[in-house]
Amino acid sequence: MICEEHQQQQVRFDITRNNGIRNKMNRRNQRTLVKEDLIEDEAAMDNNKLEIVDLRGMNLDSFPINPTLHLAAICKLDISNNNIQSIPESLIARLLNVVVLDVHSNQIKFLPNSIGCLSKLKNLNVSGNLLQSLPKTIENCRSLEELNANFNKLSQLPDAIGFELLNLKKLSVNSNKLIFLPHSTSHLTNLRVLDARLNCLRSLPQDLENLINLQVLNVSQNFQYLSEIPYSIGLLLSLVELDVSYNKITSLPESIGCLKKLQKLSVEGNPLVSPPMEVFEQGLHVVKQYLCDKINGSGKTSPKKKGNWFGKLSKCTTFSGGNVGVVDRRQGYIMPNYRSIDGLTSPRYMGMFSPRRLFSPKSYFSR
Numbered sequence: 001m002i003c004e005e006h007q008q009q010q011v012r013f014d015i016t017r018n019n020g021i022r023n024k025m026n027r028r029n030q031r032t033l034v035k036e037d038l039i040e041d042e043a044a045m046d047n048n049k050l051e052i053v054d055l056r057g058m059n060l061d062s063f064p065i066n067p068t069l070h071l072a073a074i075c076k077l078d079i080s081n082n083n084i085q086s087i088p089e090s091l092i093a094r095l096l097n098v099v100v101l102d103v104h105s106n107q108i109k110f111l112p113n114s115i116g117c118l119s120k121l122k123n124l125n126v127s128g129n130l131l132q133s134l135p136k137t138i139e140n141c142r143s144l145e146e147l148n149a150n151f152n153k154l155s156q157l158p159d160a161i162g163f164e165l166l167n168l169k170k171l172s173v174n175s176n177k178l179i180f181l182p183h184s185t186s187h188l189t190n191l192r193v194l195d196a197r198l199n200c201l202r203s204l205p206q207d208l209e210n211l212i213n214l215q216v217l218n219v220s221q222n223f224q225y226l227s228e229i230p231y232s233i234g235l236l237l238s239l240v241e242l243d244v245s246y247n248k249i250t251s252l253p254e255s256i257g258c259l260k261k262l263q264k265l266s267v268e269g270n271p272l273v274s275p276p277m278e279v280f281e282q283g284l285h286v287v288k289q290y291l292c293d294k295i296n297g298s299g300k301t302s303p304k305k306k307g308n309w310f311g312k313l314s315k316c317t318t319f320s321g322g323n324v325g326v327v328d329r330r331q332g333y334i335m336p337n338y339r340s341i342d343g344l345t346s347p348r349y350m351g352m353f354s355p356r357r358l359f360s361p362k363s364y365f366s367r
Helices: 019-027 089-093 113-117 136-140 183-187 231-235 254-258 284-296 303-315
Strands: 008-011 033-037 049-054 074-078 100-102 123-125 146-148 170-172 193-195 216-218 241-243 264-266
Touching: 089 113, 113 136, 231 254, 254 284
Parallel strands: 049 074, 074 100, 100 123, 123 146, 146 170, 170 193, 193 216, 216 241, 241 264
Antiparallel strands: 008 033, 033 049
């Protein structure tokens, strides 16, 4: 909890514009707002308190301004599950100490440009609204660690989002209308989770190798749009889960065989030719070995791809001099310390509107 090391004190605090809202709060036992000791609130030095304001699910059409509420003293603001259509520029600009801002499940069509003033913001949830774009000024929220913009109408993300939000660890933009991810996305070196399923993605950034901490990549359910995965995916050495299901992919890049930490791979719903289906039926370790054989030269692979990427894979210790030896011309390079991973499973998508419900039977590849 924010400011959890400080002593907490609960007080009753009405934030109402009219008796209707006041009565609603009374019926709900007058939801209390938690006031906590100040960490860095220069604007609230006189009362030395930070506040958590919880106004979710109260049928609000707009944020109820109360003169006794000190906006600069709020460290968490939750106005989710209401009917709010817009947020005033002046309101956002005064939330100087907000760390968590949750406005999900409203009717918001745009975010104010003043959101760039929130230098301490770490968690922003704007999912379930009517946003068609994010303001360019969001790039100034350089403390941001988690951005949830699921279930909107986004057609693009700010071009420089990856150059500025270097602390971002989770980017969730599923269920939108994104055609591509900005090139700068590949510069989010602290990113752990990238969820871009249920969009209209035509392609992914080519230089994915910069996402050195990425553990989960989900680009599933782009249906007839996404037809290939970049070869650079083999340099995501921290990758544990990869979901490319329900796309138009006919072949997986051989470099996937170099992902030693990969434990879950979901490919169902694609017209895959390579690797062949009989390879998938034998499990993830066989799939990875099959792809490794191709990139090592045992199978048929593109000389151009091999020439461009073999050196990079070597630098990332995917292939190293100590572990690579030549047995004969048919086997090429071998990896004596290669560790197989038991099983091949698919992370289940629990969303209410998942198109997986439309497909039967489900096909999950397992050992």
